[in-house]
Amino acid sequence: DELISQIAAGEVVERPASVVRELVDNALDAGATEVTVRLMEGGVRLISVEDNGHGIPADQLALALRRHATSKIRDLHDLQSVLTMGFRGEALAATASVSELSLISQTATQPHAWRLEARTGEIAPAARERGTTIEVRELFFSTPARRQFLKTPVTELAHCQEAIKRHALVRPDVSFALWHDGKLLLDWRATPAQTLPGLDLALPTRRWADALGRRFIEQGVPLQAERGPVRMQGWLIRPEHAGARADTQYLYINQRFVRDRTLAHAVKSAYADVLHGQRQPAWLLHLELDPQRVDVNIHPSKVEVRLRESQALHQALWHAITPVLAGLKP
Ligand code: ADP
Ligand code: MG
Numbered sequence: 001d002e003l004i005s006q007i008a009a010g011e012v013v014e015r016p017a018s019v020v021r022e023l024v025d026n027a028l029d030a031g032a033t034e035v036t037v038r039l040m041e042g043g044v045r046l047i048s049v050e051d052n053g054h055g056i057p058a059d060q061l062a063l064a065l066r067r068h069a070t071s072k073i074r075d076l077h078d079l080q081s082v083l084t085m086g087f088r089g090e091a092l093a094a095t096a097s098v099s100e101l102s103l104i105s106q107t108a109t110q111p112h113a114w115r116l117e118a119r120t121g122e123i124a125p126a127a128r129e130r131g132t133t134i135e136v137r138e139l140f141f142s143t144p145a146r147r148q149f150l151k152t153p154v155t156e157l158a159h160c161q162e163a164i165k166r167h168a169l170v171r172p173d174v175s176f177a178l179w180h181d182g183k184l185l186l187d188w189r190a191t192p193a194q195t196l197p198g199l200d201l202a203l204p205t206r207r208w209a210d211a212l213g214r215r216f217i218e219q220g221v222p223l224q225a226e227r228g229p230v231r232m233q234g235w236l237i238r239p240e241h242a243g244a245r246a247d248t249q250y251l252y253i254n255q256r257f258v259r260d261r262t263l264a265h266a267v268k269s270a271y272a273d274v275l276h277g278q279r280q281p282a283w284l285l286h287l288e289l290d291p292q293r294v295d296v297n298i299h300p301s302k303v304e305v306r307l308r309e310s311q312a313l314h315q316a317l318w319h320a321i322t323p324v325l326a327g328l329k330p
Contacts, residue, residue, distance in 0.1 A: 012094040015150060016043025016139060017159035019099075022091035023134050024167050027051035028174065030132065033190060035167075038179045042153030043160050044139055052131040055107035061116040061123065064103065067093040092134075098146070100137040106130050161186065165211045166257040169250055170286060172204035196222055208235060208284065212248065216282065221327050223285070225320035229293065230313060232320055234285035238328055239277035248282035253294055255286070259303050262310045263287075266317035274325040287313075 013019055020037060027035045030053025040046040056064055060071070070089030095101055096118035104126050106113035115126035140147035150156060157180055168176045168188050178186040188210045193202035201224050209217045220237040237248075249267075251258055263285075271281045295306040307313060 012091055013098060013139075015159060016047055016156045017163045019043065019047050019095055019136055019139065020049065020160045021163040021166075022095065023047070023049035023136075024164065026091070026134070027053055027132070028167065028171060030054050032131065032174065034175045034177075036177045036179070037160070037164060039157065039160060040181055042150075042156030042180075044147075044150060044153065044156060045137065047136040047139070047160075048133060050131065050133040052129065055110075055130050055132055056103065056105040057107050058110060058114040058123070061103055061105060061114060062121065065092050065096050065101075065116075065118055095136055095139075098143055099139045099141065102135045103132065104128055104135075105132040166250065168211050169208060169284060170252050170255050170257070172207035203233060203235070205235075212282075212284070216248070220282075221324055223321065223324045225324075227316035227320050228312065229289060229309075230316050231288040232285060232317070233288075234283060236321065236324055236328065237282040239271060239275060239279040239281040249280075250284045252286045253289060253305060253307075254291055256305075257303065258305045260305060260307065260310075262307070262314050263317055266314040267321060270318050270321040270325060274322050275328065285317075287317075289313075 012022065016039070020039075020043065024035055024037070027049060030051060032051035032053035034052045036050045038046065038048040038050075064071075066089075068089045092101070092103075101118040102115060103118070104113055104115040106126075106128050108130050113126040113128045114123055116123045140150070161178065164176055164178055164186065168174075168186075172191050172193065175190045176186060176188045177184065188207060191204060191206040191210075193204045194206055195202045196205070199222065201222055203222055203224075205217050216237060217235070220235045223232060223234040223236055225232045249264065251260060251263055253260075267281070267283055267285065271277060275281075289307075293308040295308075
């Protein structure tokens with residue numbers, strides 16, 4: 001089973017940033033409103049994610065580490081309409097198989113918190129407020145071949161920051177902090193949506209500016225539309241925006257960061273058709289769809305999804321975006 005977990009880890013845990021993503025997913029699934037990430041050496045020495053979510057009861061700590069143990073899905077019906085970030089029950093097991101992992105958790109009702117060491121199974125009383133801290137030390141210490149593929153701490157740190165940013169952009173109601181080697185690098189407080197002047201529209205532009213820079217907001221226009229099966233919200237930037245790169249393109253479906261060629265193509269062609277620019281535009285788009293139309297269970301990383309009727313979505317997107325882009329014309 002150890003071997004199977006390590007094989008699974010190859011798919012789920014590629015680098016520190018994949019661990020950060022999974023642990024923050026779990027914190028958000030637990031209803032956290034504050035998430036603090038602490039890293040040492042780009043996450044290779046230590047990744048710690050602390051949340052103020054509902055916690056894990058002592059008698060379920062060990063279960064949380066078991067492969068395919070998830071508290072989030074009960075049956076096949078749930079799997080067809082996944083709303084939580086996690087559902088495969090493999091992230092913790094996989095991570096624990098390639099690191100020194102510990103869980104410290106407190107619920108609303110226990111007299112005190114408990115700490116579980118994954119390697120030894122040792123469980124002991126601990127002190128902390130309601131919520132969970134998961135510490136991952138010495139990632140890939142037992143799989144040197146994989147550790148060898150890690151880049152410099154600076155590069156791994158950048159990937160971790162990106163992972164947090166992807167969560168933060170879509171959860172302005174949650175505060176995120178990132179510490180690296182004892183220094184506070186990101187400190188994004190929860191912020192309500194801002195009503196935009198002259199528009200009957202509230203968008204979390206403060207969080208977007210925190211995460212992507214003030215110019216991202218200054219040089220863009222809001223998008224809000226509903227077309228057939230899809231509700232959209234977002235921000236579209238002029239292609240000549242200085243920071244615009246292919247990686248400043250953020251697509252979310254039902255609050256999940258995803259990559260989808262068809263939908264990215266719809267945005268790209270809308271830009272090309274309206275603005276005729278050559279440069280990569282920057283954009284942020286949140287789509288809300290009936291979860292039954294999105295299959296998120298096609299890849300362990302959950303970044304790839306399968307969309308039902310993706311051509312209809314392509315059209316909906318193109319039709320919603322083109323009139324907004326017309327307003328960006330110089
Ligand atoms: P999944 O998220 O797919 O269910 P994971 O391996 O990521 O699988 O987590 C296993 C289980 O551990 C979760 O289903 C959840 O019950 C519990 N868990 C993990 N992290 C947390 C957390 N931060 N707060 C509360 N429960 C958690
Ligand atoms: Mg999970």
